[in-house]
Amino acid sequence: MAKDGKGGVTEGDVWSFSTIAITGNLSILAEIPLEINNVSGPVYSSPALGPDGKIYIGSQGGYLVVSPTSYSIVDAKVASPVWSSPVVDYWNNVVYFVDNNGYLNVYPSKTSYKISDYSIYAAPILVGDYIYVVDLAGRIIRVSKANPASYSMIKNLGKEIRSSPVAIGEKLFIASVDGCIFAVNLPGGTVQWQTQVSDNFYGGFAVDTEGNLYIAGTKLWCINSTNGSILWSYNLADQAYGSPVISENGAVYVGDISGALHAVKEGQLIWEKQDLGSILSSCVIGDNGVIYIAGGTYMLAINPSDGSVIDSVELRNYVESNPVLHFGKLFVADEAGYLYVISALSSSIQDPDVSWPMFQRDRYHTATR
Numbered sequence: 001m002a003k004d005g006k007g008g009v010t011e012g013d014v015w016s017f018s019t020i021a022i023t024g025n026l027s028i029l030a031e032i033p034l035e036i037n038n039v040s041g042p043v044y045s046s047p048a049l050g051p052d053g054k055i056y057i058g059s060q061g062g063y064l065v066v067s068p069t070s071y072s073i074v075d076a077k078v079a080s081p082v083w084s085s086p087v088v089d090y091w092n093n094v095v096y097f098v099d100n101n102g103y104l105n106v107y108p109s110k111t112s113y114k115i116s117d118y119s120i121y122a123a124p125i126l127v128g129d130y131i132y133v134v135d136l137a138g139r140i141i142r143v144s145k146a147n148p149a150s151y152s153m154i155k156n157l158g159k160e161i162r163s164s165p166v167a168i169g170e171k172l173f174i175a176s177v178d179g180c181i182f183a184v185n186l187p188g189g190t191v192q193w194q195t196q197v198s199d200n201f202y203g204g205f206a207v208d209t210e211g212n213l214y215i216a217g218t219k220l221w222c223i224n225s226t227n228g229s230i231l232w233s234y235n236l237a238d239q240a241y242g243s244p245v246i247s248e249n250g251a252v253y254v255g256d257i258s259g260a261l262h263a264v265k266e267g268q269l270i271w272e273k274q275d276l277g278s279i280l281s282s283c284v285i286g287d288n289g290v291i292y293i294a295g296g297t298y299m300l301a302i303n304p305s306d307g308s309v310i311d312s313v314e315l316r317n318y319v320e321s322n323p324v325l326h327f328g329k330l331f332v333a334d335e336a337g338y339l340y341v342i343s344a345l346s347s348s349i350q351d352p353d354v355s356w357p358m359f360q361r362d363r364y365h366t367a368t369r
Helices: none
Strands: 027-033 055-059 062-066 073-078 086-088 096-100 104-105 113-114 125-127 131-135 139-144 151-156 166-168 171-177 179-186 191-196 215-218 219-223 230-237 251-255 262-267 267-273 291-295 299-301 307-313 324-326 329-333 340-344
Touching: 055 096, 062 104, 073 104, 086 125, 125 166, 219 251, 251 291, 262 291
Parallel strands: none
Antiparallel strands: 027 340, 055 062, 062 073, 086 096, 096 104, 104 113, 125 131, 131 139, 139 151, 166 171, 171 179, 179 191, 215 219, 219 230, 251 262, 262 267, 291 299, 299 307, 324 329, 329 340
């Protein structure tokens, strides 16, 4: 029997999982105030790691670069507030940020290009020779990597967009706040299909090895990326703001604002852990299966077998930034304006070739499969 987040009971297959005995402690190694020219405040951007280990993150005052060894700010650029998460072109060691005044910011050149008259909350995405940006008004903007001053709007979806897109091959998938999901062909911008569901989407997608899409609002949805058909849905306890994350064994993890973390497989509940504190961001899965998620003002390490809390560490405030895991350390920012470096119980993320172990898939935020 499977029980959903609203108390409904459904018969279905029985999933069998071995108990994983994991011990250890989370501890804060560094707290870095993300302040530029005396401007600070809540951080909504998620950190991304460059090939050299440097940490890139947006803030209320612009964007910053943090050393992976000293945990000090080694560079910064004053800009409009950057609420979106950066994406790293690790082939060319270039980082792209978009901001709330419609600019695309390029690092390390520190150049900026006005590409929209609207705020941009969704993370940019790199496909082929282009950077694709979706602004708050639903306009898809294509920017040349070779010449970022060369850009064009290839499609206006006419919808409010806050969640970050993903790409499968030459197709971009975008979700609107009012529950419409689009498949857009690249590089031209024609809409191949669109599916409307009764939900609200603020978080982004995950993609499994079969190419199925997962996104969460008040339900967790699984959607066929080829034709937009709904494969299944699962009722959550409340609104989700983070993106689903998929483990190597196919379990999908997503938290909601009520403080419940759900583990779901093929539309059926594996387990649910409640009373974790409001969950406003995505989790990340370690290479040993440990799930790391921010609940309330705590960063939590969760046992994937049953949802039990292995350990926790308290931060200064709530978290809307999605954590990154690398070399045994978690990087996450909070609404007090601090970036934390936390010792983890895992060495790195699960293999992204067979899982979608964190927001935007990997530590570079490529969001592609």
